Amino acid sequence: MLYGIIAATTALLLSAVLTALLRAAALRLGIADRRRQRTLPLFGGVAVALTSCLVATVGDRTGFAPLGAGVGELLVAGAAVAALGLFADVRRVKPRVLVAGTAVAAACVVPYEETGVPGGLLAVGWIVFVALGLRALDHADGLAGTVGVVTAFGAGACAAVEVMDGLAVLLSVLAAALTGFLMHNWPPARVGLGACGSLFTGFLLASAAVVTRAGYGLGSTAAVFGALTVVIGADVLLVVVSRRLSGRSGPDHLAHRLRRLGLTPQGAAVLLGAAAFSGVLVAVLVHLGWVGPTGALWVAGGALIVVLGLLRIKPSSTPRPVSPQVRGQLRVRNG
Template sequence: MAAPPEPRRDPARHDQRGPRPVNPAIVLGTAVSATVVGALAVEPLRRLALRVGLVDHPGGHKAHRAPTPYLGGPAIILGTAVAGVADDPRVHALLFGGLVFALVGLVDDARPLGRLPRLAVETPTALLVAVNSVRADLTGVSWLDVTLTATWLVFAANAFNLLDNMDGALGAVTTATGLTLGAAALAAGSGPVALVPFALAGSAAGFLVHNWTPARIFMGDCGSLFIGFTVAGCALLVFDGPFHAPAGALLATFTATVDTGVVLLARALHHRPLTCGGTDHVAHRLRRVGLPAPVIVYGLAASAAVSGALAVAMTLGLLSPLVALSGAGTAAVAGVLAFQQVDVYRVAVTA
């Protein structure tokens, strides 16, 4: 009897899959260089933003009280670009996609775009990156995996965009996520891929020096979309397989995913527009119950660190992917439901 045929493989994707260690000195140098670049690039970008009028003015649902310049995002991108030394075409495809998302965000910072124009650029970019081997192998059907991956990349990028709603919040979450995702990549033997989250963590930490409350500069949609896309893409490069991929993707984006779930469910229940800005995010709800802003930021970062640590444990074989996926999914649903108990829509009436 003839042997059954082997399953079809995508050489462009799987030839990169074997263990590829990287010199620890390169990892450390990448992280340190990104931190320095991220910290030093902020001030000239801040002055440029003030000169050209790229400033976020207070008012409406916005919590800051003074005009604050944008352009922190390019500092994070410049720091992360240090990872471009990685000898891996998937990394280059990922950074290209992140840059396109960042450009969409930069245009939106300068002149707000509607959701449809943003999606009109984000969707084909995500599809192009997925075709170039940055994707999850969930079904074994190439076109379906590409479609699912592109959908996830767009969702995650915009989820991180929504999480940028308090001074220092996204910078702290990105630092924690980048460090744990980089550790997971090293544990999985994906040395070149590990350079990206470590560089992202370093650049976010450098930016955070200027963005800690009260923030002197914001990263804007340019920075938050870049971060979300890069984190989501890195997770797909580190975690592969029907259970590993979704578990790793959810754990790497857990904090942002829960925040988006909280907002979407609350707005649906209260018949409010789903895509408008508002003060109904997790950070705002924690503020509503009396927690100070720095404590909230530390809490969000801790949440990202814990979920990231679980992803590392899964990579090391200490945690079953199925258990990790079901546990993270259950925790996410519980968090979304629990935060609905904090009423942020009721207007306080004073005598």
């Protein structure tokens, strides 16, 4: 318990410092993205991944917080996914490459002895969905990091209930690292999470949930998973339906629609963070057995109502112009 507190504190401070240092490196290298006509240097996700891996590895090697069977492999697979995301931040990578790479990593961490092969394949698909869904959620300042912190605490609570202390410590370290990153990412953000950090975070969260729920029934597990990642699922659903109806891509994510309702960037991040907390709370209660799996249906129903309501808010159809200054600062990373 004491080491968990020390590890989380160390991760928070180290992540905050590394994020600032790597932000400067990203600016020098020109590795940035455009968000509302401003350059947003990346590499914040690199700080999150490095901090999480370093602190967790030190705890395991020193014996203060052994990761336990399978958790070390999960962390290695997460690091591989982070490396793939970093490559995507620097160079153009087709979506199917990210899907395939994340799927291979997921296939290496699923406990097939407890899930069975069919259940294991479903788990692989869900891990890929969450990892790429969290990457898509990184469309607004502070959003992916906030949802990641809340979800990490929920997944960590479930792991603690199962007496998976090493996994619980890893998730608390991840939450702390994301919090340190949020010091620089809260609107208006000075650095972005990027594919490196979002894929790493989503992969660890989903894989940890799979390991924690291995051996439970499919129905209750689906309920826990759905409630745990309700904001990610709602964002994906909104984007898919919106683009199918309009026949084009555009700024049609959750935060985009909320901004058109008049919310500030901070307000959108807080509101969606609160929604994530509600889903996580239900997921933990279902895992504990204090609420039946049908409790997750209320979460799903609420998310569906929100998505249907936001679909009535027309997304912006006019692309934002890119200023010459921004165009000059953005690095052409597409080769």
